[in-house]
Structures are given as C-alpha cells and as structure tokens.
Amino acid sequence: MRLILLGPPGAGKGTQAQRLVEKHGIVQLSTGDMLRAAVKAETPVGLRAKDIMARGELVPDDVVVGIIEERIAQPDARKGFILDGFPRTVAQAEALEKLLAKKGLKLDAVIELEVDDDILLKRIENRVAEMKARGEAVRADDNAESLKKRLDAYHAQTAPLSHYYRKKGLHKATDGMASIDEVTAAIGNLLKPAVPRKKAPPRKRAARAAPGRRPAGRKPASRSGAGRAASKTAQKSAKKARSGLKKAVKVRPKKAVSKARSAKSAKAAGARHKAVKSRNSTRNRASKARSGRDRRLTKRR
Numbered sequence: 001m002r003l004i005l006l007g008p009p010g011a012g013k014g015t016q017a018q019r020l021v022e023k024h025g026i027v028q029l030s031t032g033d034m035l036r037a038a039v040k041a042e043t044p045v046g047l048r049a050k051d052i053m054a055r056g057e058l059v060p061d062d063v064v065v066g067i068i069e070e071r072i073a074q075p076d077a078r079k080g081f082i083l084d085g086f087p088r089t090v091a092q093a094e095a096l097e098k099l100l101a102k103k104g105l106k107l108d109a110v111i112e113l114e115v116d117d118d119i120l121l122k123r124i125e126n127r128v129a130e131m132k133a134r135g136e137a138v139r140a141d142d143n144a145e146s147l148k149k150r151l152d153a154y155h156a157q158t159a160p161l162s163h164y165y166r167k168k169g170l171h172k173a174t175d176g177m178a179s180i181d182e183v184t185a186a187i188g189n190l191l192k193p194a195v196p197r198k199k200a201p202p203r204k205r206a207a208r209a210a211p212g213r214r215p216a217g218r219k220p221a222s223r224s225g226a227g228r229a230a231s232k233t234a235q236k237s238a239k240k241a242r243s244g245l246k247k248a249v250k251v252r253p254k255k256a257v258s259k260a261r262s263a264k265s266a267k268a269a270g271a272r273h274k275a276v277k278s279r280n281s282t283r284n285r286a287s288k289a290r291s292g293r294d295r296r297l298t299k300r301r
C-alpha cells in the first residue's frame, strides 16, 4: 500500500502514520524527520535546509524530491509506504508521480486530515509545553512566528494538492479534529476496499398502461432535464401507438360513423311508428265494432 497523509502542521499526520505502520507493516517516510536528521548530521542537504526550516519556509523541491527518491529505492519501502509531509507542492506531486511511474508503481490513496488553524496553534503550544516538561529539546520551528509562516506556506502551496489529487480520484478526507482513535477508525474506513455493490434483482415490468396514463403506484416522471425529454419521447411513442391501432382496426371516419348511426336510428324509428299505427287502427276497428253492436242491441230492445 502506498499512501500520502496530507494536512497542515500539527494535524496529527505523524501519530496516524505510526498507527498505519503498525497495522499494515509498511514504512513511514517523513521528509520533516529526514531533514531534521540531515540538519543534525550536518550533511550538505542539512546545511542547506537548516535556516530555511527554522524560518518555517519550504525547502526547495529538488532537495526533498532527491531525498524521497533515494528513500523509496530502499528495500524496506518495497512493501509500501506512507508519505508524511511530502509532497508539499504541486511540483513535488508531479515529480513523485514520474518517480513512481518509472518503477511501475502507483499511489493507492491520499488522505487529508482537516483541522482549523486555531486548533493547530493550540495543539502546537501543547506539544511545546509537553516537550519542555519532559526535558526534550524543542524544535527550532515550533514557535509562534515560525508556525504562522508554516501555516501560510501550507495554505498557499500545499492546500492546492487536495484539488490535484481529487482530479485523479485519489483524494479522501476526514475530520482531523476528532479524537486520535476516531481519526484512526475513520482512516481505516477510508482505506477499506470498495465493496462491490450487490446486483439489484431484475425489476418487474410495470403493467402496460393506456397511452398517456401512468401505471398505478408509479410516480410521475420528473419535469426537469432528462425527465422532460423522456416524457416527450413517451408522448411521441404513445401517439405512434394510437395511430398504429387506428390503422389496424380501420377506424371509420367520424362522419361516416354518425351517418350510419342516424340511418340505423331512422329505420328503427320508422318501424316503431308503423307498429304504433297498426296497433292504433286495430284498436279503432275494435271500438267501432263494439259501438255498432251496442246500437243494434238497443234497437232490438
């Protein structure tokens, strides 16, 4: 595993890197530690970096890239490494990419610890107090003035790396202001291999609804963007389906239908009229016969 821990000074990169070393059995490569060792040993690099570091400025890119190139080539880094404090500029990030590509290697993730400036100042004040209490030598750049410069350098030169690695799909971030254990757990989660999503069961096909009518239980399509386009397409195909249906059953034009209907009803009305007429004439004949018979009977009496 090859990781970068990104974050301002005092964000807790060193502490989390140590935990990752224990968990994954990979090495921590801290350019700050390497430079401090070089300053102590008074190597040419150390002599060049000493004053720059004390002022809280960044050591030139070529110096730190050279240190990292040498360190990555060592056998203990073959299994993987955590870069702590490197890269700190986009130029360093590009140099690292080339360096890894030459070896056929790639980064797995870049984890950023996000911490507010006022919390960083308090953390560093505490760190200095603790070191003094233990009787340890305090870092030359752990004072208010240098710290302010280190923070300025971080915001101006290192913060753009979040965007740089986001574009590469490698950037992950977590709240560095949570407790140490919480941050460790969060990093653990960020590094978990992405679990492949379960294949969704095939969706039941919705019952075919009449054109223009939506099946029960289905929400109306969104009226924005893709939804609108989809509904237009649906309307078109419904129209097409309707016209196809018309052709298939050879629907008679409306006029012909009403003509046929009125002819039929006229015929029926005529038949009804005839029936009423014949019934009436039968009734008339019967009543005439009845009145004739009555007259004859009266005469006889």
Ligand code: AMP
Residues within 6 Å of the ligand: 009, 031, 032, 033, 035, 052, 053, 054, 056, 057, 058, 059, 060, 064, 084, 085, 086, 087, 088, 092, 141, 150
């Ligand atoms: P750190 O221990 O990471 O806070 O680093 C301490 C100091 O070392 C920084 O303030 C810089 O002066 C120098 N330094 C460490 N890493 C780098 C780097 N990647 N590029 C430039 N300067 C660095």
